[in-house]
Amino acid sequence: MRYALFLGCLIPYRLPSLEMTARRVLKILDVELEDLSDFSCCPNTIAVESVNEDYWYSLAARNLALAEKSGLDILCLCSGCSESLKRANYELKRNYALRERVNSKLSEIGLKYEGSIEVKHFVEVLIETGLDTIREKIVYPLNGLKVACHYGCHLLRPSEVISFDNPLKPVSLDKLVQTLGAETVNYENKMLCCGSGLSLVKSDKAQILSKRKLDEVKNKADCLVVVCPSCFQQYDSVQKLMKEKPDVPIFYYLELLGLALGIEPESLGLSAHKISVSNLVSRIYGSIESLKVLSKFFDLAVLKNCARCGACSSDCPVVDETFNPHNIVKMLLEGKLKEVLDAGEFWRCTQCYTCHELCPQNMGLIEIFSKLKSIASQKERIPEDIRNQIANVLNNGFAIPPSQVLRKRFDLPEPPKPNLEKIKKLVKSNV
Numbered sequence: 282m283r284y285a286l287f288l289g290c291l292i293p294y295r296l297p298s299l300e301m302t303a304r305r306v307l308k309i310l311d312v313e314l315e316d317l318s319d320f321s322c323c324p325n326t327i328a329v330e331s332v333n334e335d336y337w338y339s340l341a342a343r344n345l346a347l348a349e350k351s352g353l354d355i356l357c358l359c360s361g362c363s364e365s366l367k368r369a370n371y372e373l374k375r376n377y378a379l380r381e382r383v384n385s386k387l388s389e390i391g392l393k394y395e396g397s398i399e400v401k402h403f404v405e406v407l408i409e410t411g412l413d414t415i416r417e418k419i420v421y422p423l424n425g426l427k428v429a430c431h432y433g434c435h436l437l438r439p440s441e442v443i444s445f446d447n448p449l450k451p452v453s454l455d456k457l458v459q460t461l462g463a464e465t466v467n468y469e470n471k472m473l474c475c476g477s478g479l480s481l482v483k484s485d486k487a488q489i490l491s492k493r494k495l496d497e498v499k500n501k502a503d504c505l506v507v508v509c510p511s512c513f514q515q516y517d518s519v520q521k522l523m524k525e526k527p528d529v530p531i532f533y534y535l536e537l538l539g540l541a542l543g544i545e546p547e548s549l550g551l552s553a554h555k556i557s558v559s560n561l562v563s564r565i566y567g568s569i570e571s572l573k574v575l576s577k578f579f580d581l582a583v584l585k586n587c588a589r590c591g592a593c594s595s596d597c598p599v600v601d602e603t604f605n606p607h608n609i610v611k612m613l614l615e616g617k618l619k620e621v622l623d624a625g626e627f628w629r630c631t632q633c634y635t636c637h638e639l640c641p642q643n644m645g646l647i648e649i650f651s652k653l654k655s656i657a658s659q660k661e662r663i664p665e666d667i668r669n670q671i672a673n674v675l676n677n678g679f680a681i682p683p684s685q686v687l688r689k690r691f692d693l694p695e696p697p698k699p700n701l702e703k704i705k706k707l708v709k710s711n712v
Contacts, residue, residue, distance in 0.1 A: 282406070283313040284356035285348045287366070290322050291510040292358055298550025299510055299533050303358050303403065305548065306539045309418060310410055314356065317347050323365035327478050335382065341369030342383045345400075346392040355400045360509035363402040364435035364443065370400055371442045402436055403535070404508050405445055408453055412460045420543035421569040422462025422585070424615035428537075429466050429502035430454045431494070433512045434474050457534065458506060461541040462614070466502045470494045477511040480519065488523055491515055495527035503561055504530040506537060521555040530558040540565055571616030578652055584614055586642055593636035593645060599629045606630070606646050609653075618656075627653040628664055678704055 292300050307314060323341060324330075330337035344366060348355045357363035373380045374396040384393055407415065432451050440448040449472065455465040476490035495516065498505050507513045510533070517531040531554065539549045546562050572581065588610045597606050604626060612621050621627070630650040637645030657663060663671070670680040677683055678699035685695070 282311070282410070283315060283353060284401070284406070285317050285320075285351050285353040286314040287320055287323075287344070287348075287355045287357045287359075287362055287400075289357070289359045289362040289510070290325075291514065296510050296513065296553075298553040299358065299513070299535070302533065302535050302539050302549045305544055306535045306542060307403070307406075309542050309544075310407075310415065312356070312406060312410070315351060315353060317351060319347055320344055323359075323362040325361065325365070327481060335386075338369055338373065338379065338383050339386045341366055342373060342387060342394045343390070343392060345370055345373070345398065346387055346394045348398050349395050350392075352398075354398050356406055357400065357402050359511065360402060360433050360435040361511055363400055364438075366400040368439070368442045370396065370398075402445075402508070404436060404453055404457065407457055412456060415457075415538075416460050416585075419461065419541045419585075420581070421541055421572050422614055423537060423541050423565060423568075424462040424611070425568065426461075426463040426504070426565060427466055427502045428458050428463045429468055429498040429505045430458060430471065431475065431505055431507045431512055431516070432472065433507065433509045436508055454506070454508060454534065458537070461537055463537070468497050468501050470497050475507075475512040475515040477515040480515065487515070488519060491519055492523055492525075492527065495520060495529045499527045499529050504532055504558070506532045506534050508534050518555045526556075528556060530554070530556060530561045532558065540569070543569075568616030571618055572614070575613055575616070575618050578656060579613070579649070581614075583642060583644065584610055584649070587644070587646070587649065588614055590641065592641065593639040596635050596639060597646070598633060598635065599631060604629060606636075606650075610646070610649065613649075621653065622657050622660065622662055625657065625662060625664070627657075628667070630654075675705060675708060676701070 288300060304314065321340060321344065322329075323344065324337055329340065345355075355366060357366065373383060373394055380394060380396075387393055401409075432454055435443075436454075437443055437446055437448040437451055446453045458465050470493060473494050474490065475494075476487035479490060480487035495505070505516060507516065513531060513533050516529070520526055520529065520531070536549050536551065540546065540562070546566060551558055551562055575581065575584075588607060591607045594600060594605055594607050600606065606627075606629075609621055609627055627650040630647060632647055632651075634645070634647060637643075637647050639645070673680050673682055678701055683696065688694075688696070
């Protein structure tokens with residue numbers, strides 16, 4: 282997929298770290314971007330359209346015409362830009378008189394609007410890319426992270442123009458966040474405007490609007506995720522100006538996606554946030570570091586497939602209301618190897634191989650649990666009875682201590698007597 286990248290005003294001049302993040306993340310997802318050096322403001326609807334509608338349409342059409350010359354659809358990183366360009370494109374395609382009037386102006390600078398391209402917000406592009414495709418590229422799932430989604434106004438509305446998701450009960454961003462392994466939370470003010478537009482005329486009222494959402498999010502989630510630089514600035518920068526700061530970390534969605542894709546935090550420009558995200562990133566990155574350790578022992582792709590499948594759970598003979606073997610796999614993917622080893626629940630595995638036979642990966646949980654048992658053994662975290670059996674093999678050559686009483690009762694000869702010195706020497710050479 283190749284698009285003409287539309288940066289708008291706010292990202293390149295006030296929030297360039299978001300541009301850097303977008304370029305790196307979209308490259309990993311094989312979304313190619315072409316820079317058109319002559320793009321201008323979308324233009325902003327509140328500042329321009331309200332004053333002179335023809336002026337607004339002409340500027341928007343100029344951007345659309347430039348993209349048409351390149352033969353590429355437009356990809357926007359800003360919801361305001363995507364709404365402006367989508368709406369202009371929509372009206373120009375259906376209103377012949379308007380199109381003729383605008384093209385008359387464009388002809389003066391050697392351009393013509395044809396209506397041959399589409400405008401897409403990056404969220405639309407990601408959804409079209411496919412959740413499974415994104416999931417396959419995730420290196421470090423953000424398990425355990427609770428996220429409040431902020432859709433904003435212009436990603437979804439006006440719906441007859443945008444034609445994407447439900448304008449009142451959207452799910453696209455929630456699904457994208459969940460694809461990262463994080464949990465999304467429902468909250469009353471989910472669809473509340475950030476107040477960015479209001480800040481141009483009543484900044485104090487805009488702060489009240491923003492704080493209303495942030496106060497609720499603070500009690501329900503670890504962070505707020507947005508998909509628009511205006512929303513990001515309103516919640517991050519303006520939050521810094523509030524007398525009583527909610528101190529809610531704000532993430533542009535592509536930043537979270539970048540972390541999950543394995544991009545180092547310092548390469549995402551996270552230090553540029555006004556409200557520090559360092560503690561939360563440290564927590565996230567702590568889990569990531571745990572997954573890096575885990576990858577030394579396991580194929581993480583295999584573990585992810587196992588966690589998603591769960592086909593063998595109901596057939597495991599030791600499953601009960603307190604134990605589900607797939608929960609162990611999920612804990613591993615959350616970076617909780619130490620907690621898994623401390624709990625030692627994997628020792629419940631009886632190695633019956635039922636899961637192995639049912640596994641579409643021809644593996645089963647037994648291979649995972651066997652590796653965990655090996656790791657636990659190296660750390661001397663072994664159940665006492667199993668430890669005793671190991672000692673019996675070394676001391677007697679057999680897991681079961683030899684006894685002649687029953688054998689004599691049935692008049693059987695003595696069983697084999699292995700050379701214990703050779704067994705000990707063999708074991709020692711393999712340690």
